Amino acid sequence: MSTVDSTRQMHRLYEGHHAWLASWLRKRLSCREQAADLAQDTFVKVLLNNKAAELREPRAYLTSVARSLMIDMFRRRSIEQAYQEVLAAQPERVVDSPETREIIIEALMEVDRLLDSLGERGRSIFIMAQIEGLSLAEIARQLNLSVNTVRKHFIRAMAQCLMLLD
Incomplete structure (x- = not known):
């Protein structure tokens, strides 16, 4: 399939299902902004996987991808909260730069995935x-x-x- 055809397929998928997916996510997250972000992330993942043309059941696939991203989001929040609690319990307040904090959270996410496996x-x-x-x-x-x-x-x-x- 040519790049033009692939782009058209992705455009059709987005046009036909974005509003529905955002609504589906909004019901589960109770937050319009998070739902919009996850809907966009879902379509980015589909685009990067180059799956738009192959989908026979697009809504089932989109919900599966979105659910996976939602689980990752909740896991990340849980890890960030635990990290903040550990920092708060330290006798001397540690202040990380945003970059350092992001590196630490990413490392903790990798360890979490490893432990899960x-x-x-x-x-x-x-x-x-x-x-x-x-x-x-x-x-x-x-x-x-x-x-x-x-x-x-x-x-x-x-x-x-x-x-x-x-």
């Missing part, structure tokens, strides 16, 4: 080892698992972390 057991083992400072034997005892099982989960989690660093 580990599954419940892997996430628990990783947190117990890295945050709580427990040994693999202590973790195995607490979770009623073999040390070998805990070691495998921990190695898998650390490998994920190393891939994240790349």
Whole structure:
């Protein structure tokens, strides 16, 4: 398909579904501005994925993309709030520049995605080892698992972390 045809398809998709998607988002977010932003982000993602021409059920696809973006938005808010709470609890008030704050939030988002990908057991083992400072034997005892099982989960989690660093 030519670039002109692709542009026309995207234009038709936007014209035919933007108002509907913005309304759908407004009902879920109760905020016109956030709904408008997420609707735009949804169409940008569709445009970047070059999917407009392939869509048989455009509204289903758009809601799926929008829902994913909404989940990311809520996750980010939750991480930002937790970060602000940690800063507020510090004895000496730390003031980050907006750039530093954005870098930290992005890093925390990556760690959150990594932890989410580990599954419940892997996430628990990783947190117990890295945050709580427990040994693999202590973790195995607490979770009623073999040390070998805990070691495998921990190695898998650390490998994920190393891939994240790349």
